[in-house]
Every structure is written in structure tokens, then in C-alpha cells.
Amino acid sequence: MTAQSHRNPTGGRIDRARTLGFTFNGRYYEGHPGDTLASALLANGVHLVGRSFKYHRPRGIVGSGAEEPNALVQLGQGALTEPNVRATQAELHDGLAAASVNCWPGVRWDIGAINGLLGGLFPAGFYYKTFMWPARAWRAYEWFIRRAAGLGLAPREPDPERYDGTHAHCDVLVAGGGPAGLAAALAAGRAGGRVILADEQAEIGGSLLAGGGTIDGRPARAWLDDATAELAGMAEVRVLPRATVFGYYDHNYLGIAERLADHLPPAERAGRARQRVWKVRAGRVVLATGAIERPLVFDGNDRPGVMLATAAQAYANRWAVRVGDRAVVVTNNDSAYQTALDLSESGVAVALLADLRAEVPAALAQRLSRAGIEVAAGSAVVDAAGGTRVTSAEIRRLGADGTTLEGPARHVPCDVIAVSGGWSPAVHLFSQSGGRLRWDEAIAGFVPDISRQAEVSVGAARGTFDLAAALAEGARAGAAAAHAAGFGDGTATAPAANAREVIAPRPVWRVPSAGRGKAFVDIQNDVTAADIALAAREGYSAVEHLKRYTTTGMGTDQGKTSNVNALAILAHATGTAIPAVGTTTFRPPYTPVTFGALAGRTVGPLFDPARLTAMHPWHVQAGTRFEDVGQWKRPWYYPRGSETLHQAVARECRAVRTSLGIMDASTLGKIDIQGPDAAKLLDLVYTNAWGGLEVGRCRYGLMLKEDGMVFDDGVTARLGPQHFHMTTTTGGAARVMAWLEEWLQTERPHWRVYLTSVTTQWAVAAIAGPNARRLMAELCPNIALDAIDFPFMAWRDGTVAGIAARVFRVSFSGESAFEINVPSSQGMALWQALMTAGAKYDITPYGTEAMHVLRAEKGFVIVGQETDGTVTPGDLGMDWIVGKKKPDFVGRRGLARADCKRPDRKQLVGLLPQDPKEVLVEGAQIMADAAAPPPVPMEGHVTSSYWSATLSRSFALALLKGGRARHGQTVPVHAYGKTSWAQVTEPIFYDKEGEKLRG
Amino acid sequence: MKYSLLGLIKGAGNHHKDWPAAWRQPEPKPAYDVVIIGGGGHGLATAYFLAKEHGVTNVAVVEKGWIGGGNTGRNTTIVRSNYLWDESAHLYEKSLKLWEGLSQELNFNTMFSQRGVMNLAHNLHDLRELNRRVSAIRLNGIDSEFLTTEQVKAFCPIINTAPTIRYPVLGASLQRRGGTARHDAVAWGFARAADRLGVDILQNCEVTGIRREGIRVTGVETTRGFIGARKIGSVAAGHSSVIAAMAGLRLPIESHPLQALVSEPVKPVLDTVVMSGAVHVYVSQSDKGELVIGAGIDAYNSYAQRGTLQVIEEQMAALIELFPMFSRMRLMRQWAGIVDVCPDASPIMARTPVEGFYINCGWGTGGFKATPGSGWVFAHTIAQDRPHELNAAFTLERFSSGALIDEHGAAAVAH
Numbered sequence A: 001m002t003a004q005s006h007r008n009p010t011g012g013r014i015d016r017a018r019t020l021g022f023t024f025n026g027r028y029y030e031g032h033p034g035d036t037l038a039s040a041l042l043a044n045g046v047h048l049v050g051r052s053f054k055y056h057r058p059r060g061i062v063g064s065g066a067e068e069p070n071a072l073v074q075l076g077q078g079a080l081t082e083p084n085v086r087a088t089q090a091e092l093h094d095g096l097a098a099a100s101v102n103c104w105p106g107v108r109w110d111i112g113a114i115n116g117l118l119g120g121l122f123p124a125g126f127y128y129k130t131f132m133w134p135a136r137a138w139r140a141y142e143w144f145i146r147r148a149a150g151l152g153l154a155p156r157e158p159d160p161e162r163y164d165g166t167h168a169h170c171d172v173l174v175a176g177g178g179p180a181g182l183a184a185a186l187a188a189g190r191a192g193g194r195v196i197l198a199d200e201q202a203e204i205g206g207s208l209l210a211g212g213g214t215i216d217g218r219p220a221r222a223w224l225d226d227a228t229a230e231l232a233g234m235a236e237v238r239v240l241p242r243a244t245v246f247g248y249y250d251h252n253y254l255g256i257a258e259r260l261a262d263h264l265p266p267a268e269r270a271g272r273a274r275q276r277v278w279k280v281r282a283g284r285v286v287l288a289t290g291a292i293e294r295p296l297v298f299d300g301n302d303r304p305g306v307m308l309a310t311a312a313q314a315y316a317n318r319w320a321v322r323v324g325d326r327a328v329v330v331t332n333n334d335s336a337y338q339t340a341l342d343l344s345e346s347g348v349a350v351a352l353l354a355d356l357r358a359e360v361p362a363a364l365a366q367r368l369s370r371a372g373i374e375v376a377a378g379s380a381v382v383d384a385a386g387g388t389r390v391t392s393a394e395i396r397r398l399g400a401d402g403t404t405l406e407g408p409a410r411h412v413p414c415d416v417i418a419v420s421g422g423w424s425p426a427v428h429l430f431s432q433s434g435g436r437l438r439w440d441e442a443i444a445g446f447v448p449d450i451s452r453q454a455e456v457s458v459g460a461a462r463g464t465f466d467l468a469a470a471l472a473e474g475a476r477a478g479a480a481a482a483h484a485a486g487f488g489d490g491t492a493t494a495p496a497a498n499a500r501e502v503i504a505p506r507p508v509w510r511v512p513s514a515g516r517g518k519a520f521v522d523i524q525n526d527v528t529a530a531d532i533a534l535a536a537r538e539g540y541s542a543v544e545h546l547k548r549y550t551t552t553g554m555g556t557d558q559g560k561t562s563n564v565n566a567l568a569i570l571a572h573a574t575g576t577a578i579p580a581v582g583t584t585t586f587r588p589p590y591t592p593v594t595f596g597a598l599a600g601r602t603v604g605p606l607f608d609p610a611r612l613t614a615m616h617p618w619h620v621q622a623g624t625r626f627e628d629v630g631q632w633k634r635p636w637y638y639p640r641g642s643e644t645l646h647q648a649v650a651r652e653c654r655a656v657r658t659s660l661g662i663m664d665a666s667t668l669g670k671i672d673i674q675g676p677d678a679a680k681l682l683d684l685v686y687t688n689a690w691g692g693l694e695v696g697r698c699r700y701g702l703m704l705k706e707d708g709m710v711f712d713d714g715v716t717a718r719l720g721p722q723h724f725h726m727t728t729t730t731g732g733a734a735r736v737m738a739w740l741e742e743w744l745q746t747e748r749p750h751w752r753v754y755l756t757s758v759t760t761q762w763a764v765a766a767i768a769g770p771n772a773r774r775l776m777a778e779l780c781p782n783i784a785l786d787a788i789d790f791p792f793m794a795w796r797d798g799t800v801a802g803i804a805a806r807v808f809r810v811s812f813s814g815e816s817a818f819e820i821n822v823p824s825s826q827g828m829a830l831w832q833a834l835m836t837a838g839a840k841y842d843i844t845p846y847g848t849e850a851m852h853v854l855r856a857e858k859g860f861v862i863v864g865q866e867t868d869g870t871v872t873p874g875d876l877g878m879d880w881i882v883g884k885k886k887p888d889f890v891g892r893r894g895l896a897r898a899d900c901k902r903p904d905r906k907q908l909v910g911l912l913p914q915d916p917k918e919v920l921v922e923g924a925q926i927m928a929d930a931a932a933p934p935p936v937p938m939e940g941h942v943t944s945s946y947w948s949a950t951l952s953r954s955f956a957l958a959l960l961k962g963g964r965a966r967h968g969q970t971v972p973v974h975a976y977g978k979t980s981w982a983q984v985t986e987p988i989f990y991d992k993e994g995e996k997l998r999g
Numbered sequence B: 001m002k003y004s005l006l007g008l009i010k011g012a013g014n015h016h017k018d019w020p021a022a023w024r025q026p027e028p029k030p031a032y033d034v035v036i037i038g039g040g041g042h043g044l045a046t047a048y049f050l051a052k053e054h055g056v057t058n059v060a061v062v063e064k065g066w067i068g069g070g071n072t073g074r075n076t077t078i079v080r081s082n083y084l085w086d087e088s089a090h091l092y093e094k095s096l097k098l099w100e101g102l103s104q105e106l107n108f109n110t111m112f113s114q115r116g117v118m119n120l121a122h123n124l125h126d127l128r129e130l131n132r133r134v135s136a137i138r139l140n141g142i143d144s145e146f147l148t149t150e151q152v153k154a155f156c157p158i159i160n161t162a163p164t165i166r167y168p169v170l171g172a173s174l175q176r177r178g179g180t181a182r183h184d185a186v187a188w189g190f191a192r193a194a195d196r197l198g199v200d201i202l203q204n205c206e207v208t209g210i211r212r213e214g215i216r217v218t219g220v221e222t223t224r225g226f227i228g229a230r231k232i233g234s235v236a237a238g239h240s241s242v243i244a245a246m247a248g249l250r251l252p253i254e255s256h257p258l259q260a261l262v263s264e265p266v267k268p269v270l271d272t273v274v275m276s277g278a279v280h281v282y283v284s285q286s287d288k289g290e291l292v293i294g295a296g297i298d299a300y301n302s303y304a305q306r307g308t309l310q311v312i313e314e315q316m317a318a319l320i321e322l323f324p325m326f327s328r329m330r331l332m333r334q335w336a337g338i339v340d341v342c343p344d345a346s347p348i349m350a351r352t353p354v355e356g357f358y359i360n361c362g363w364g365t366g367g368f369k370a371t372p373g374s375g376w377v378f379a380h381t382i383a384q385d386r387p388h389e390l391n392a393a394f395t396l397e398r399f400s401s402g403a404l405i406d407e408h409g410a411a412a413v414a415h
């Protein structure tokens, strides 16, 4: 049976020429393009779509859009599955497969419903009062709670789809494409402004899509078609359907989530991005987000078939769906009268309209009676009977103060109850923008009051429910916004519509109970009016306490239909006025946004893209193992054949010490520093003095933070009187750049010095070893290379293997070494030339691991390994680098503090393990007393630890309390249950005099 | 009325009409022995322990909004004690021990759930640091384990441990006794228990000034009038500098927004807390089924409890890198708190140069876990007018002496 039992043969904005097949809970149904899953289900007479969160009560479709609290489904299968999708927002496509969430084994027979029977045990916050005994059992209780909670299922596979992100600027952003938003966009567009109009629905039009009415003397829908056509023709206007403005951040920065492919069958999505997040900086914002109808809180108001009046109306008009066979309408305001008429016209028998107000709008009432619909004034539905579908409504007269019931009960059989409890302006974005709300008695809702950003709310979003007034407001706001951005004269003519007289709603926040059943406030989270009363009694009477204690408004709908009702019932319970209770903070997003869409393209290979040097392809070809250092991929070691790390590193180290090694040093940070005050900047950020450095020379420097702790290091060369080339650690480059800029921009803005990051402009090959100079001599005819003409810590310009190069005589390995800088584009050529020419010396590429061993043998520290933000230059034995005569440098004051002068600070030492074959664990702790039970006093830790091929033994560097005075002692070193012993030494193991690197 | 299953059963019979207010809503008295500024978890815990451990019951907690509305009610509730330095380790471990009996102590289920906290290592530097921490923590007598990549996968099968990802998981540390708790319950539980011992909890009562006579405090000016106090404890998190300024003190604190977010609720998929400094995100799943996600602070200073979208985008990218299957999950709610960041990423819990004025602040991105321990030592400090040995190092003077307790490593990813 696939007939759409409740679809009318004509009408609606659906395409009957095509039929779409879909399944829900495994059953096959049909619908049409233009349908949502909800409208298609209702067209097939399906109301029961899920079970509630706590009591597992049967639940139906309540709304027709973003406000839907109940109809959450698991959409799609396998890798494409998505939990908790509102059936009212899922566009139907061929082959769509959906299932109810949170029920087992099925939505009709659900085991969890047993909770409903025990309901009395589970009032709001019951879990705070129990599950405490025995103390250890909580995780067991929790196991059950966790399984009971949650709604749909997370996907179990990686997401095969792709997402986009984009940035945009506009003069006017209009959020919401109903009549007010359209009028605003038209006015702003006609004035010539750049406009973005975003609407969450598949079609632009908002309330016009479901309602009737006339604009400019024509059916509103005809006006809508013209308006969208006109907007489409404006070059500076961008209309985004299926695009939810989800967040309003500071400085008129808004996020829009656009659904690009969700409405297509999976087969047609290939090659398309699924969703796109727009990040828009808007000159002005017009918020035309409409209003959300409120349910009424009466007993049994959660039964399938009880739905919002506008939703019932929308299903009739927009989707040509009869939501039932026999309806009761209950309202506290005028709007549902039209619903009753529209339902009746669509073929739903309307048994009765109950108006909570004693005084009913005469003209409307007359139209109803002409249509044969009884109007029961001063009456309400006080109970809805039924199980998986409502079967009848109990109607009673309300007492004058709305808290009592009068007269006899009438039981009216029906399968639908259409409810209107008034309207809440959708102030979410306004509130997110930082704007303050005001309670408006006349409409019984919160409206925008004081703005904090350049925005204005129009239409229903500010409580203007009349079509004519909404259009006028929109047009005015659009013109004014464009004018503010420099377009047009700020005026616009609004389309005309009939104004209506509206009688104020009668707020009866809790329809008096007929004594049976639960009355739900937050339908998704199963919060009842009684729960709110209990919370108030227990003192959770601040709105946020109420929300958190009862979970009202904390569900996936974020309380769109429940917040105001909850607030009002709380106010009533505590005897305060609603404005005094206050309102909750609306937080982004307006409706849930896909994580993947927020990540956009920055996933997979584009997640923090790896930085690669110019020589990277060579390393890859050589079978190099890489190490991640900061964002860089650096060669870690170059195994030959089946060599282990250990073997490769030993070989690489030997080559450097005995003949010639070559290392890719391109990743070091490089900053070009120019200007008359360049040397002053260096004097400020380094501990040593820079003024005297000659052009042609380099110097090593340590940078400290204000607290005197080592922060970065590197060699800086003087290229000219006002020109320096600074190098930083690989991982610290960006940090250092930001640090220098911060000092310049905030503390020394008057200094004339300019920084440029040139890290990737240069490729650097370091050659090191006794044969380094010989190789250089072959390749570098125009630089005098002997130790007198080109001493250690100098630099020269020249050519190397025919490539223009800047050569530094610096060494991190302790050997005679040259760092050859060439433009990046020449890096590979240089490397290859060096490898070819160096073959006679068995030139050996070495990676970071060998480099670490070599420098540790020499006692050179690595910032971030020997240091951790708590280490001073003195701790490293580098007091010599701290300028004693310098009047100031960053960190000087920090260093002067008493604690930095303690003799028993942790100081850098060497360690020689008692077992020369044992390589200590890096990070192992040095104990004060190997025999002490925990907590064991600790005196330091191993910072670096290696096997040294050169020394034929293991060695380590460590920070040790008072370590400089403890050379010769033996200390216990502990990691993972194992204690080893090591002798404390000077932190230098190779060429103490430095003859090799200078030679 | 004691909270118990029996009570609930009784309540079921009479529509739960008999549950009394969890705490009173008293009018301020003219004066108290101690006024605690700030009704967050730390302030309420301080009041509770003042009454319970030190017999000081003439105490008011003054809160400008609703209790727990600051960072206590905004945080991602990770509790652990795996800190590097001895001073921190002992303090947080004291706190963790208190957590382990807190629901019973308060007769309020704080849902402290020891599902483990796992810190991932993604490069050689991370591994070195991790070894260092695990070694130190274990020598301090606190549980901590090293997990290999395979063990990580076994413990939390949904993490992407493929060697091909941008920053492969090379290992992890795990503190099994770590976990999460229900943040609101902590505030409410302490409030209820403190109230029972006579503490007045004054909500909607903003402190606007501190009155001094010479170098001694005499009370607080509030939006509900002047309240006299012999001693004042400021526990105002992101607003600590503002309060301190009222007493004429400057604090070395920066206030930053720290954001967090939750997904829509789903059935259980993640049964531990996963944190990554290098990929820069952390995530757990709440008992309601939401994924609770956070990362780092917004870099600018602010008192407005809002953050930027860009930080969220980065968090999402990092999350998907580690958990590609979460890509189709959806962001349900995002928010920010204002965190009080100290230069050394450790708190200040101490006396001040102003007599009778004590401060407890600087918890930054990670003070929720310390809530009971912080209250416990701060109550001692106020009652005895000297620190407990557990907080003796957490002075204000350390910033001039240089004896810092640098825990930036522990706070590499905010939590």
C-alpha cells in the first residue's frame, strides 16, 4: 500500500509529476518533490514518529520547521547516516531511509516505555538524589543511564562527504526570507547595496509559503514569485536558500550554514560539497527571522496528533496534506482561526475551535460559523486522550483567572488537536548579538529592546505580526541599512497589504489540569509543568537553574517551543512577574550545525598542511624516516637497507665526526630585520649585546620571556649596518615573529625596524665534518675559506656549485661546518651538487636524531628539550651570554628575582649511566632517595639521552637540583618501575676546547 | 530531608510535594565572620569547609548572579590529578581524593565518573614530555600509565590511530582515576550542604566595593547593601582582578574567553576523556549523550562571555582529524567562560597584603577539578590565617620572588 492516504489531489507547492519513494522504520512510502520527510509521512497518515527521551512516550510530529521538538530521525545509512535530524527539515529525496531514534525494539512497542509507568520515581533532577550507594556502584548505575540517554546513533565510519567554507562581505545581510525579509532585501537591493538574503528553507518565502493573504492587491504567493524573480535579477544581491544564519558574533560577523546536497539522493551528491559555512562580515544586519508558535500546556499535550496550529496549516496549504480526519483547534489568539478555516478547506473536519479568551474576534468567529465550525469561547482543551494517536479532546470552560475549570466536560472525538499558545519572536540571533530583550505584555513574548551591534529586527521577529506592518518595517529597514552603507536615500515604498485588528492573546501558561496525566513543557526532554513547580519549590528558581535542573530547553531544539512557557510557569510558581524572572541566554547555533561543515576544507591532507623543504622529494626517494617538528616534516634518519634507527644514527654520527655529513637545515625559522633601530631590537630581545657585531659576522643569542626563562635561541648575522638575518628554532619561528612584533607594535612603536619572515625563502644545506672545507673549496671558488679569512661565526656571499649562496660558518654538530643558504628554488640543485661532489668523501645525509646526538655530545642545548619554560640561562651554564652591562633586555628583571639566584636551582649536567650500554629513558626522574616510598622526592629529570658512537657508550643530559656542584656524584634515575644509576658530569663530552668547530 | 531512593519512592506517592528548598534564600545579615565573594564551586566549597572543618558557620557566599553561573557551570568538567610539579600534584591529588567521596559527603550525586583521562602524544617531543610526566606522577604516588598506540586503540577504539594521519598517535598517558563530573551538581551540592551548616547563600548580590579601615577589611559594598565582614575571601575566577582592585591590589592575572561546545546527544560512543595538545582538542561524552568538546582560549582579553567562531572551526577540524566518524555529528550549543590566567598557569590561594583579605584565583582553564581541594585548603587559609602546607607555595609573592610553579605543559590544551 503506497497510496498517500492524506494527500489532496490539488494544491500545495509540491511536484506531483514526480513520485519519490522512501522508507521509514523499514516501511516503504511515497511522496513528492517539495515534501519534507514530515509532510510526506503525514501525507501517508503517519503521525507516530518517535519515543520521548525519558518516559519513552509515543510522540508525533509537532511542528513544520526548525522548532520541531519531537520528530527526530536517524537519516541515511552506513557512512552517510546522520542522527537526530528533524523530519520537518529533511527534504525528501528518492530512496531516503529514515528511522525513529531512541526506541527498542520499535516505535510501536518500546521496552523503555516501562519508565513511563515508573514515572513518579523520576521527577526533575531525580538522579541528583539517588544512585549514591554504595559509592562504588555509580559507574554501574551510570552504565544504564548512559544507555538510556542519547538519541540517535553516531556514524561509525569516516564521513565520505566533503564540505566547504567561504568568507563574504556585504552591506546588508538579511536573515530570513519571509515577507519582512524580502521587503528588506528588495529595498536594500534596489538602492544598489550588496545584499545577502539567507533563509533556512528550501524555498524563499517564509510564512507566505503556507499562508494566504494578499499583497499589493494580489495573492501573496504571486507577489512572492515576483519578489524572488526581482532579487534574482539584481547583480549585487545573493539569495541563499537552504542557508541557516546560525550564529551572530562580535563585529557583525555571522555564520551561515548552507546545505548544498542534503536534498539529493546519495548517487547525485558525488563531486559536490555537502554543506558550506559562510562567514559573513556584514555592514548592517536585518533580522527577519519570524516567530515561533508556542504550544499550550495541558494534560496529554504530547500525544501524537497534537500539533502546532501553524504546522497543521502549513501541511494543508504548502503540502496539500490533511493532518487528520477530524480536528479540534485550541488557541489563545487570533491566528488559529485561519488555521481552522484552512484545515476545513483542505478537507479536515474541524469539530470545534476552543478559544481561551472569553471575548472572541467577532469577524473571524463569524467566518468560522459560516464554515460550520463551532467556536467555544473561554474554553480550552484540558486533556488529550489516546495512545499512539490522540483519540479525543476534553473541553472545559476556564474560570475568569485561568486557574480553575468550570462547567461540564465535553469529550470531542478527534485525531488532531491543533494548538496555538501565542507567538514567540525568534530573537535568537538578536540575543546572540548581545542585544537586550524586553517582555512585551501585549504579545506575551520577548522582543528585541536594546541593540549592541549594527542590526535591526523586523516583522514577526520583533513582534510585528501584521503582514502590512511587517512589510513596511522590512522595507524601511532595508532602505535604511543600504543608506547607512552609502546606497540610496534611505527611503522605500512598502508593498501594501490589509492591516488587521488583533485582539491580544490570553496567556494561560498552564491550562488547569483535569486531574489526569502529564502536561509537557519541554516535549523533547520530557519536562512537565510539575517538574518546573518542583524545581521552583526546591529553590532552582533562577532561570538558568531551572533549565539545568529540569533540562528544559537543553535538547536539540534548544527550547524553541518551550522556553517561554517554562519561564512563565516558573514565574507563576514563584509568584513573580515574567520580566523579573528574566530570560535565558540564547547561544549559537540557532539550529545544529554539522561539525564537518565547520571544519570545512581543513580536514585530511589540508588539516594543518605539512611544510616541506625544497629537498623533501630527495629525502623521500632516499627512504628517509621523517619526524614532525612543528608543522615541518624533517628527516629523522636515513636507514640504509634494514638498518634500525640505532644503527643508522650511529653510522650518520660517525660520518660527521670522521669525514662529511650533510643535513637539510631549511626548516630553521628565519627573520629578516631591517631599519635604523634593528640593533636596538636585538639588544632588547636577546640577553647579549649586538651593537658591536660587525657586518659579516654572526652571533648566537638566547631570548627570554619577561620572567627570565629561556624562550628561543638561534644565530643572527649582521648583513649590513641596519640589516640582520635572524634564525630561530624550527618550532618557534612563528612564536618568535609574533613576539618581536608584539614588542615593536605595543611597547616600542616609535622604533624604525621592520620584520619579514623569510623562512621559506631560503633552502639550507649544512655540511659538517673534517672534510667540509675540502668540499667547499671544490664548489666555491669565490669565497676564501681558510679559518682566518672566514672564521667561525662569520658569513660570506658567494656561489656554491654555481648557485648564488650565502654561507654561514656555524656549527651545531661541533665539527667544522658550513651552512649554505640558497634561494628555495635552488635548494634541490644545491643538495644534488653537494651529494655528487661529496661522494668521494662518502658524504652522508644525517637527520634530526643524529643531529641531536652530535649536539648533545658537544653540550649544546635544544630549547624545548633542555628547557621547558622554567630554565634560566644560568641554569644552562650560559651565564656568559647574559650581558652584565646591558641596561635592559627582556627578562632581565625576571632574572633578578631571588628564586632565580638560588644555588640549588635545577642546572644542566651530563649523566654517564653506570651501565655504559644502558640508554636512560628521556623524561626519567632523578630521585633524591631511591629507597623512599611515594611520594618520592625528585631532584630533576633526564632531558636528552643517547647512545654515542663516538664515545662508544651511552650518555645523557639532565637538569639536576644544584647539579653544577654535584659533578662526580652518582644518582638514581627512575622511569616505569626501573631505577638505574648514573654519574653526574659536566654537560660536555666532545671537544671541550672547541678546536674542531673553529678549525 | 536526606536524598535517597527511599525518599524518591515516598515522593512518588505525593507528587514530590515534600522536598524542601535545596538552600534557603535568606536576606543578608548586617555582618558575617567571613564573606566569600563568588558563588562558584570554589567559593561554595570554601564556605562548606569553613563550616564543616573549622566550625566557622557565620559565613555568607555572595554571588552576583546565580550560583554556579560562572565557569563552574560552563566548564567541560574534566577531573584529573596528573600534574608535573610536586606542589600541583599534591594539591590536585588531595582534590581527587575528595572527589572520590564527594557525592556521599554532600548527599548529592555529583556524578563523578572515573572513566579515565587520556592524553595523546603525536610527536617525539610529546613522547619525551609524556615519559617525564608519567614518571614524576607515579613517583608522587599518583596513578598514571603509558599506553602504546595499540593500547590507545584498544582503550578507545574510535580514535584514528592510522600512521598516515597528519599527526599520528604515538602513544598516550592515561590516568584511570580521572574522569568527569556533573558541574551544576557540584555547585548545588556544596550550596545545599553549606546551607545546612548555617552558611547564607546570597544570590543576585554583586560586590561593588570593599571597605577598608587602614590595611584591614571591614566588609563589602553590594547591590543588596553593605555587608560587614571580619574576613573576605575572593573566589571570583575571571573577575578576580576586578575584585582585587576594589581592595587596592593588582593581580598578575589575564582574563580570557575560553569556549566549549556540545554536540547533539547520541547513544554511547566514547567512554573516556581524550585530550590532545598537538592536534589541539579534547572530548568526552556526557551522561546525556552529548560530545563535550573544548580546546584553547581566545587570545584576546575580555570580560564578555563570548568567543569567536574561528576557534570553534579549529576545534572541529582537530576533532575530525582524531575522530573522522564525528564529522556528521552536529554542534548543538556553544558558549564561553572568562578564565583567569596566571603567568605560570598555576593558581593563587593565599593571604594578601590587605589584612583579612584572601584570594583564590588563577585557575585559568583547569580549576574545576580542583573545586573540593581548593575549597578545603582555602577554608584552612582563611580560618587559620595561614596556608595549609598543600597551598603554601601558591602565594601571590611568588611572582616577585620568582618561585613559580609552571604548569603550562599541563595546560597545553585547556581543561
Ligand SMILES: Cc1cc2nc3c(=O)[nH]c(=O)nc-3n(C[C@H](O)[C@H](O)[C@H](O)COP(=O)(O)OP(=O)(O)OC[C@H]3O[C@@H](n4cnc5c(N)ncnc54)[C@H](O)[C@@H]3O)c2cc1C
Pocket (backbone or CB within 6 Å): B037, B038, B039, B040, B041, B042, B043, B062, B063, B064, B065, B066, B067, B068, B069, B070, B071, B072, B073, B074, B075, B076, B077, B078, B079, B205, B206, B207, B208, B235, B236, B237, B238, B239, B243, B258, B259, B260, B294, B335, B336, B337, B338, B339, B363, B364, B365, B366, B367, B368, B369, B370, B414, B415
Ligand atoms: C569553557 C571552559 C571549560 C573548562 N573546562 C575545564 C575542565 O574540563 N576541567 C577543569 O578542571 N576546569 C575547566 N575549566 C576551568 C574551571 O571552570 C574553573 O577553573 C573553575 O570552575 C573555577 O571555579 P570558581 O568557583 O573559581 O569560578 P566561577 O565558577 O567562575 O565562580 C566565580 C563566581 O564569582 C562571581 N562573581 C564575579 N564577580 C562578582 C562580584 N563582583 N560580586 C559577586 N560575585 C561575583 C561570578 O558570577 C561567578 O559565579 C573550564 C573553564 C571554561 C570556561
